[in-house]
Amino acid sequence: MNDDELATLPPQSIEAEHGVLGALMRWPDNFDKVGDLRPQHFYREDHRNIFAEIVRLAERGQSTDVMSVLAAMQARGGYSDGNLGAYLNQIAQSVPTSFHAAQHARIVVDRALLRALISTADKIVGVAYAPKGQTADQVLDHAQSMVAGLAERRVRNEPRMVREILSEFVDGIAQRSEGQDSAISTGIPELDLRLNGGLRAQQLIIVAGRPSMGKTALSSDIGLNISEQHSVLMFSMEMSSQEVSGRALANRGRVELAKVMGRISEHDTPAWNGVSHGCAKLSDVRFAIDDTPAVTLLELRLKAKAWKRKHGLDVIIVDYIGLMSGGEGDKRSDQIGSYSRGLKAIAKELGVAVIALAQLNRKSEERGDKRPILSDLRDSGEIEQDADVVLLVHRPEMHQPDVDRLRGYTEVLIRKQRNGALGDVHLMFDGPTCRFSGWGGAPPSMAEERPSGRTRGFGG
Incomplete structure (x- = not known):
């Protein structure tokens, strides 16, 4: 074979393949040295078949010597080549020692990865030439996923002794006790306490509630708090970036939202001071807003990836999951389920916390106790399944608007938490400035009171 013919062959090493197979047939104890080697890693088909047979014999606790492998392959059938026995013996005899078995296995896997990369590149080129209705963004995202998938296959996760894992875990306990926690504080101490310090990377946090209960206000308040130390990206499909910015200004400046969104008198010095403050x-926070309507999961993913690459990213807020588009399936519940699965995947892929807002159905309003429960999540039970944390926002004053003692009282009901306890967080909501703080004293009674004549605060 001349140099030109060799140059056209895919990456491979027949010598390394012989080295692995021969070592396993002569010294079966070498299985612990070959790592994550699989039949598909071998270039030659006959080598793939030989390795697969060796593995089957080893799994049954049987001998993997040349004669045992030959007998097993002949019994399986399909091997008409009368030289199989001679070839197996030749492979075994070509390996004088098992010392290089691990190195040979690494070479075989390395060449397989290079071949897979070539194959993936060919597929990407083919799709780019004939996208079949896909947009350029979809082709690019698919290409990135394919290449990333190849990289993930190189990561080997081996079992570890519990004492080793506990050593790291105890270090984490010590760090948390010293205030060095990896959790991202929500800026609301009462909520942080219930969430074991706050939000964490790779979590999907669902904030759900009926309309005007304050889920958007709560998520935005948390996002603004977080953005003082971390990077936050909010996808607002319900409100424009101007509206979100107006709420942020009211929140940080402690000036009434009605004034910010309306007209401030030139003589209203406190309000203008609040705007300036x-x-x-807000000039110092890292809080970005994307108000693309009906964003698709693909668009959200691409934008989040690009934003993290350029500016860093710790938390994504999605307002709200029911307004996303392009989900899988014909039924709305299937589409919503695909969004929640996708958002959880994005949280893990990018190493960020994702806060996704969701609507609750009307069932809670039909019950005597108006407090929502998990089954009230609208359109899909998969949201509950995919979420790491589910927070249900409830403001009793929305059902009893004239009861003075309920003014501003908000319950954040933690109804799912994978790594923590369930419970209720009692907060005070200042509607005019869209701010939340701890509720002072005992929670108010829900009993009816005589009307006070006051109006309700803001929600959303």
């Missing part, structure tokens, strides 16, 4: 506060 809010602008100064």
Whole structure:
């Protein structure tokens, strides 16, 4: 074979393949040295078949010597080549020692990865030439996923002794006790306490509630708090970026939202001071807003990836999951389920916390106790399944608007938490500035009171 013919062959090493197979047939104890080697890693088909047969014999606790492998392959049938026995013996005899078995296995896997990369590149080129209705963004995302998949296959996760894992875990306990926690504080101490310090990377946190209960206000308040130390990206499909910015200004400047969104008198010095203070506060935060309507999961993923690459990213807020588009399936419940699965995948892929808002159905309003429960999540039970944390926002004053003692009282009901306890967080909601703080004293009674004549605060 000349140099030109060799140059056209895919990456491979027949010598390394012989080295692995021969070592396993002569010294079966070498299985612990070949790592994550699989039949598909071998270049030659006959080598793939030989390795697969060796593995089958080893799994049954049987001998993997040349004669045993030959007998097993002949019994399986399909091997008409009368030289199989001679070839197996030749492979075994070509390996004088098992010392290099691990190195040979690494070479076989390495060449297989290079071949897979070539194959993937060919597929990407083919799709780019004939996208079959896919947009360029979809082709690019698919290409990135394919290449990333190849990289993930190189990561080998081996079992570890519990004492080794506990050593790291105890270090984490010590760090948390010293205030060095990896959790991202929500800026609301009462909520952090219930969430074991706050939000964490790779978590999907669902914030759900009926309309005007304050789920958007709560998520935005948390996002603004977080953005003082971390990077936050909010996808707002319900409100424009101007509206979100107005709420942020009211929140940080402690000036009434009605004034910010309306007209401030030139003589209203406190309000103008609040606007100036809010602008100064917001100039230092890393809080970005994307108000693309009906964003698809693909668009969200691509934008989040690009934002993290350029600016860093710790938390994504999605307002709200029911307004996303392009989900899988014909039924709305299937589509919503695909969004929640996709958002959880994005959280893990990018190493960020994702706060996704969701609507609750009307069932809670038909019950005597208006407090929502998990089954009230609209359209899909998969949201509950995919979420790491589910927070249900409830403001009793929305059902009893004239009861004075309920003014501003908000319950954040933790109804799912994979690594923590369930419970209720009692907060005070200041509607005019869209801010949340701890509720002072005992929770109010839900009993009816005589009307006070006051109006309700803001929600959303």
